[in-house]
Amino acid sequence: MPLPHDPGPHWGEVGIHGVHRQREWDAVATVELAVAGSEAWFVVLPDGSLVVEEGDADADRFRAALSVAPPFRAHAVRRNGATWAVAVRRIEAVELDDDTPGNEIEIAWDGSERTVRIDGAPTLAGVPGLERLAEARHRTYVVRAARLEGSTWEVAVSPL
Incomplete structure (x- = not known):
């Protein structure tokens, strides 16, 4: 008995379709x-x-x-x-001041407005060490930092 007709799209051979997943490991x-x-x-x-x-x-x-x-x-x-x-x-690891608050920091700068979140909570406080690092790389940016140990932080800086 023949299989039922498949009306779905047929793209040819099995292969990669769409956008590939970003590499997770180096x-x-x-x-x-x-x-x-x-x-x-x-x-x-x-x-x-x-x-x-x-x-x-x-x-x-x-x-x-x-x-x-x-x-x-x-x-x-x-x-x-x-x-x-x-x-x-x-990863990129940087040393920040010992008095840097929290364990996770996210700063976004769009050229006119800055938002800062420390441990998920919005704040008006700044983190000058992270901001200088990000400004040296991009005019607008998002910088995320996670405390690894003591004053050592894992940092990722991306253009906005």
């Missing part, structure tokens, strides 16, 4: 390590120090096995036995 590798646990999320700061964010595996062992220069964010997942998949994304 490097992905498999590593053979005898480490307990199942996964680890961690950040390696510019000075080489380690900030463990989540997971039950010894993240310090993965840092030594990676050839990516810091700073970077990484996620290691056990695949089979001692085989681990490790994904790495380079």
Whole structure:
């Protein structure tokens, strides 16, 4: 018995249609390590120090096995036995004043109006270190920052 007629669009061979997804990781590798646990999320700061964010595996062992220069964010997942998949994304880390408030900051400047959110709440306060960094790159911008440890922040600056 023949299959029912499919009236939908036919674009030919199976392939890629539409816009591709943006790359999430800069490097992905498999590593053979005898480490307990199942996964680890961690950040390696510019000075080489380690900030463990989540997971039950010894993240310090993965840092030594990676050839990516810091700073970077990484996620290691056990695949089979001692085989681990490790994904790495380079980040920008900056030092801000010790008295910088909050743990997450977003600043937007459209050329005439500035909006600032600290931990999701709007504020009139400014963060001069972040604003100088963004202004050096773009006339209008959005800058997002997340505290990594102490006065070290992960920063992303984008044109508006």
